[in-house]
Amino acid sequence: MSRIKQKALPVALVVCAIAVLRPAHSQGITEIPDVGTQPEWVIAIHGGAGGTTRESLSSEREAETRAGLQASLAAGAEVLQEGGSGPEAIEAALKVLEDHPLFNAGRGAVLDETGNVRHDASIMRGEDHAAGGIAGSSRIRNPIAAARAVMEQTKNVLLHGDGADWFAVQSDLETAGPMYFVTEERREQLMKKRAAAPGEVAAIPNDASSFGTVGAIVLDSHGNLSAGTSTGGRSNKRFGRVGDTPIIGAGTYASNQSCAVSGTGHGEYFMRWTAARDICARVEFAGESLERASEALIVDTMLPVEGHGAVIAMEPSGKVVFVSTTANLKRGVMSSSSSARVGIYTDEDVH
Numbered sequence: 001m002s003r004i005k006q007k008a009l010p011v012a013l014v015v016c017a018i019a020v021l022r023p024a025h026s027q028g029i030t031e032i033p034d035v036g037t038q039p040e041w042v043i044a045i046h047g048g049a050g051g052t053t054r055e056s057l058s059s060e061r062e063a064e065t066r067a068g069l070q071a072s073l074a075a076g077a078e079v080l081q082e083g084g085s086g087p088e089a090i091e092a093a094l095k096v097l098e099d100h101p102l103f104n105a106g107r108g109a110v111l112d113e114t115g116n117v118r119h120d121a122s123i124m125r126g127e128d129h130a131a132g133g134i135a136g137s138s139r140i141r142n143p144i145a146a147a148r149a150v151m152e153q154t155k156n157v158l159l160h161g162d163g164a165d166w167f168a169v170q171s172d173l174e175t176a177g178p179m180y181f182v183t184e185e186r187r188e189q190l191m192k193k194r195a196a197a198p199g200e201v202a203a204i205p206n207d208a209s210s211f212g213t214v215g216a217i218v219l220d221s222h223g224n225l226s227a228g229t230s231t232g233g234r235s236n237k238r239f240g241r242v243g244d245t246p247i248i249g250a251g252t253y254a255s256n257q258s259c260a261v262s263g264t265g266h267g268e269y270f271m272r273w274t275a276a277r278d279i280c281a282r283v284e285f286a287g288e289s290l291e292r293a294s295e296a297l298i299v300d301t302m303l304p305v306e307g308h309g310a311v312i313a314m315e316p317s318g319k320v321v322f323v324s325t326t327a328n329l330k331r332g333v334m335s336s337s338s339s340a341r342v343g344i345y346t347d348e349d350v351h
Helices: 011-020 059-081 086-099 143-153 161-170 184-195 267-272 275-286 290-305
Strands: 003-007 028-032 042-050 119-125 131-137 158-160 214-219 225-231 252-254 260-265 309-314 320-324 328-335 338-345
Touching: 028 290, 042 059, 042 086, 042 260, 042 309, 042 320, 059 086, 059 214, 059 328, 059 338, 086 119, 086 143, 086 214, 086 225, 119 143, 119 252, 131 143, 131 161, 143 158, 143 161, 143 225, 158 161, 214 260, 214 309, 225 252, 225 260, 252 275, 260 267, 260 275, 267 275, 267 290, 275 290, 275 309, 290 309, 290 320, 320 328
Parallel strands: 131 158
Antiparallel strands: 003 028, 028 320, 042 214, 042 328, 119 131, 119 225, 214 225, 252 260, 260 309, 309 320, 328 338
């Protein structure tokens, strides 16, 4: 069974946090799901974190979200069961979420202040630290596929904007017109954001767009770790804004010497604290456990300065850790010796 631990903050900080956030956000939740003993492969995914609660999410939307997470796990697991690599499994898993309009990636991603979708994605291989990413793309159907192509087909790490879109065309990746990615729900969401008075939007807005990044971490049967992340960013984001997702070491990191991490949250904080790399460095150089390293960064360091979000992390043994400071973290896990389990709310056990 999974183990869930609530990490209390200092009394003074709790009082301050309650003043600006709901009480549920004044603590960090750490979960360590069961992946079996010495699994041959493990995959964990996330579909973003945020302020959505049981009371604000309809039963139909909840069921659709859980089904999307299950389908993502199944796609990644199929690759791993056949002996595929971590990057192959990550691409398969995240394509499902990018094609699903309920997740903030690919089709259904949030719109920037100009009313357009701009995608960011990255992927990293733990055995040799190879990495690739794209940022600000508007025509790549599956950004995670383009990130993997950058990693495997070029000597670059990050391509941006029109350059990323043109690279996808050159690489025979599937593209789409800008309107393919826009949904009516995201358009309405943008209108509400534009109408809000300055300072009216809470630190953790209670809507489906809050930190809706998707990501995956994998231990494959070859003993290698990998991580990948994909997002549309934040609704009504500034034109040209790039978040942490395509930045190696901020939103994505993988090393066989330490861990694999994919993050979701307020990207500027993940960049300022190089969150994904910091967690792995704590494991590798300070000898901290994966859960302590993740808590130290997400709960102890970022939360006190209102850097909200979550990470999923995995160590070379296949151990998985989920850490979140928000009301929900859409997540799932599966291994060669344990069945697929998914969850949405941070107070529920992934079972």
